[in-house]
Amino acid sequence: MNGIISDLNQIITGEVSTIAEDLVAVSQDFGGIIQKQPQVVIRPQNSFDVAKAVKYAAEHELTISSRAAGHSLSGQSLNQDGILLDMRNLNQIHEFCPEQLWFKADAGTTWKQIVDTSLPHGVIPPVLTNYFDVTIGGTHCAGGLGQNSFRYGSQADNCLGLEVVTTTGDVLWCTPEENSELFHHALCGYGQFGIITKIQHRLRKYRPFTRTYFLCYDDINTFLNDQRRLILENRVDGLLAMFSPCILGVSRLGETGIKPLIEWFYRMQVTLEVDSLDDINEQELLSDLNFYRHIHTEDFNFSKFIQPAIQVPHLPGTANPWIDVLLPGSIAKEFIQTALERIPSFIDFRATPIGSFSLMARNTKVPMFALPDEELILGFGMYPTVPKSQVQPVLKQLNQLTELALQMGGKRYIASWTEFDLPKWRLQYGDYWLKINELKRKYDPQCILNPGFFQYENEPFAYSQQGAVTALTNTLQPVV
Known part of the structure; x- marks a missing residue:
């Protein structure tokens, strides 16, 4: 260890630390479920620090991962016994061009910095998540979804260029035309093929005022039909749906049990x-929508509207096993009804x-962002916070x-809680799983980049969608 520290201090201009407090500080993410502790934390000052650290890790067979806000949910930004790159010092906006509708910034720049810079110029990134203190590097590695993703895709879909550090220590500028293979797979690639250090991203002009209608439905068919209509007819600029339970009483089960009656x-x-x-x-x-009740109308100027309405604190002793599922529109009702029926049995609903939330497949083209095979995709998400002592039954x-x-x-939107074995990875990516394994061997043959989340094939295999479904089904307990 002393030799590693001495070596890194000679080649890194940023800070190199093995202080216990620094290691503990990066050993857990927002999910609060997975813990991993690196041997070394590096706080790089520039892309060349990242390149030197990655090259050193490859030469010495050390794993290396990057992290900034640490808002991952399944340990995607953690590292066990290797090198952890804390990217938060790489947080400068290098170019901001509102007339040409793009900006270029370091990966550790937060979306709050981007929004605060953009608003006075009458422009905004096309897609914003509901939390601005995450970094642009983090969401480009994951996807980044918002309430207008049905129109603009993910944040990764609005990327124009990336600076990526490879395992050979090269610093490459990547676009859809230049180093395009690495560009398309560093996006939503969770650091598996290279480490993103800079990003060029699209901007759009915004209009000054917003109006939001809060519409309540008491029938899932009507709700889903209206949601489809608004999206497919391109009638709205943002759409968000929330499901609210109403307890109407309890039913007695046997001698002692009770079951809440929920609408x-x-x-x-x-x-x-x-x-x-x-x-x-x-x-x-509104005239041809079939809502049960129009409950509220809210008018804001645009800069007020886009601010996150709710902040979610990370309470000590709790975990956040959040989950997002991407559903073909044709089966969304069946899945949602099953999920809502099951939820009261294991979380405080x-x-x-x-x-x-909603997506259109034609607007989401990043190959590492796996989508169902339909044009209209409906997302279903649940976001519980539970005591760590109670997390395993929930998982x-x-x-x-x-x-x-x-x-x-x-x-699955794998930025949320994800616990996959190989059959599930195969099913997640379908035929493209072969390509992903091929690219991993090409760009990271030693498997040093961000290990422990993705699982790869040790040997080539023949994939079929039906075979993967059958294999997965045969390993499962019935979902009742």
């Missing part, structure tokens, strides 16, 4: 972005945000819902 309501928030609120034709927008149930989704042709 679920589906709240859809649809947003218009306009030059003037007088431009809105409310009758035209009254305190857990549960909701839905068991979430894993069963994941397995059900995969059986039904869905995919």
Whole structure:
């Protein structure tokens, strides 16, 4: 260890630390479920520090991972016994070009920095998540979804260029035309093929005012039909759905048990972005929708509207086993009804945000972002916070819902809680899994980059979708 520290201090201009407090500080992520502790933390000052650290790791057969805000949920930003790159010092906006509608910034720059810089110029990134203190590098590695992703895709879909450090220590600029293979797979690649150090990203002009209608549904069919209509007819600029339980009583089970009688309501928030609120034709927008009740209308200027409405604290002693499932529109109802029926048995459903978002396959083209094989994709997410002592039973149930989704042709947004074995990785990526293994051998033959999350094939294999479904089904307990 002393030799490693001495070597790194000679080649790194940033800070190299083995202080116990520094190691512990990067040993857990926002999920609070997985713990890993590196031997060394490096706080690079520039891309060349990252390149030197990666090359050193390759030469000495050490694993190496990158981390900034640490907002991963399954240990994707952690490292065990290797080198952890703390990217938070790489946080400068290098070029900001509102007229050309793009910016270039370090991977450790937060989206809050980007938003604060953009708003005075009348521009904004096309897609924003509901939490701005994550970094642009982190969300480009994962995807990054927002309430208008049905129109603009993921944040990764709006990337124009990447600076990527490879395991050979090269610093490459990658675009759809230059080093395109690495560009397309570093995006949503979770650091498996290279470490992203800079990003060029698209901007768009925004309109100054927004109006949001809060519509409540008491029937899932009506809710899903209206959601499809608004998206496919391109009638709104933002759409978010939340599911709310109403306890109507309890039913006695046997001698001592009771079961809550729950009615679920589906709240859809649809947003218009306009030059003037007088431009809105409310009758035209709402007249053919079949909501149970129009419960609220909210008018904001755009800069107020995009600010996250709710902050989620990371409470001591708790875990966040959040899960997002991507469903073919044709089977979304079946899955959602099954999930809502099961949820009260294993989490505090009254305190857990549960909701839905939407994607269009034609707007989401990153190959590492696996999608179901339909044009309209409905996301289903649940975001519980539970005491760590109670997390394992919750994970068991979430894993069963994941397995059900995969059986039904869905995919997982693997930025959320993900616990995959090889059969599930094969099913997640389908035929493309062969290509991913090929690229891993090409760009990271020693498997030093961000290990412990993805599982790869030791030998080539023949893939078939039906065979993968059958193999997965044969290993599962029934989901009832």
